[in-house]
Amino acid sequence: MKNYTPESFVTILETKIWNTVNQEKEDVDVALEIFNTMFLHSINEICPEKEIKIKSRTEPWIDSEILETMRERDNALYNANRNKQDPELRKLFNKLRNKVVKLNRQKKSNHFCDKVEEHKNDPKQLWKQLKTLGYSNKCKEKPRIILEINNEKCFDPIKVVNEISKYFLTVAANLVNKIPKIAKRFDVNSTFFKDYYKDKGVIPNSFKVSKVSEEFVLKELLKLNPTKSTGIDGIKPRFLKDGARVIKSAITHIINLSIETQTVPDLLKQAIVKPLYKKNSKLDVGNYRPVSLLCIISKILEKAVYVQIEKHLTDNNLLYEYQSGFRKSYSTDTCLINLIDHIKLLKSRGLYAGMVLMDLQKAFDTVDHDILCKKLEIMGLNFTGWLKSYLKGRTQTVIANDTSSEPGIVTCGVPQGSILGPLLFLCYVNDMPISVKCKLLLYADDSALIISGTDPKQIAEELSKALEECRQWLMDNKLSLHLGKTEAMIFGSKRKLNKVESFKVRCGDVEINNVKKVKYLGLVIDDDLSGESAITNILKKANSRLKFLYRYREMLNFSTRKTLCSALIQCHFDYTCSSWYPGINKKLKSKLQVAQNKMIRFILNL
Known part of the structure; x- marks a missing residue:
């Protein structure tokens, strides 16, 4: 890449006959193969792969x-x-x-x-x-993954990567298999489900995805982030972006052929998966989550479909009004404002507010493809042939410790790291409100049930009933509720909370964990909505990060200090502040001001 320039790459691309891609009118897999062969050959002409000896590491500022x-x-x-x-x-x-x-x-x-x-x-x-600067305590070089297999530490990279692959492929299916086989009440064939969309005036199979223009494809190509990772095809986004004006016609043809034949190319359904450590023991395979890398062209194809489906859902007001995840003009702010303002309103009326935060296990990974397609048909999409091709037959290859696993077939779930996946998940859980009569707030799979009243014991009973109904909906849709991580909470003034003798929410035979404060969407919420726990959490982060920056104060100029404080500290003061700041007292506001003054003194080097 040393002598690479976009202009020289475009010159090479212009020598290719891209019309051969457009001449393939029937098989989208063949059209994509022709394109990839020509494009990769062009890349190899301008920057051929070479084996080089890596010299000892030199810091970039050493001249x-x-x-x-x-x-x-x-x-x-x-x-x-x-x-x-x-x-x-x-x-x-x-x-x-x-x-x-x-x-x-x-x-x-x-x-x-x-x-x-x-x-x-x-x-x-x-x-x-x-x-x-040493801000992160993570190693500069990724450590090798060592797992405990059959009660013994395993250092063999092949065994380790295959164990990770096996876990990622089976964990969702195992959860689905554990769901009890009971009579269904809220599935796609129920009157509850059909009436829910009938009341919205939806005509099944009334909307079809259209072909896209070259202008749309060119716009998406030019928006590509050149630093993003490549998929299994090995095509970097930088090359697609630089050659956008030359290749736009060929890629447009591939996308439109996919839409016309309702077929997604097999190559675009193959994912590279890298395991990312979460927390707890690094020897436990369950403490790693998959990060999927997809082909860049697949994301452009998905975007072409996404914008049309999203417009159909928005224009027809089909998405649940209190769903704040993955939607334009919605965020964690809107969800938390809805939650806190609703509870404040109930408190002002002298009522208690009971809440249950449900924890769904591997929700995105356990989506049933057939159920999803049936739901989309009822929501008006006459495009399920393409969606079935998109969802089914997907494979993933795990890469860890410089070793690749054998490709494995993904049997359920929406694709992680995709453009369409989050929107399809919203459609999948969109009818959850049919199972309950109380307030239900959603942020993707983060769900909150809220019931108010004057008697905490009665609120707990009603919440127990609502939770059981919601659990029934989840089982009917092959989703799993993690009762061990589900939490219950009752809100009120400190005076009223002191009078609460019993507040026990149950789901079946399991008593839900009752808490005094809870972390929801990154914000710590107290049972009296004082904001004290949230402020304590914010100040702890702000002070620790400011302490870190002070170690390097002498080597940072004004502009850099300002940028770093904005990125590391001010972001915590700003996060969802519209939901919690109006409710805190003068003492807490004063503590926040002191912390901000410290930050300002650091920026000004006072």
């Missing part, structure tokens, strides 16, 4: 000036050690040593400040720069 001074320092040390009777040689070495330290510190500071300024609007790249 010829530092290297030359280092050589002078080393020579001075050599001479000083050989002529110990001459003190002037030792003084010269000390002088050069100090010069190297000063130069290194100065160059590192300039390099870091320049990089922060360059990437201040790119969180991912900014985070990389913070790691160079």
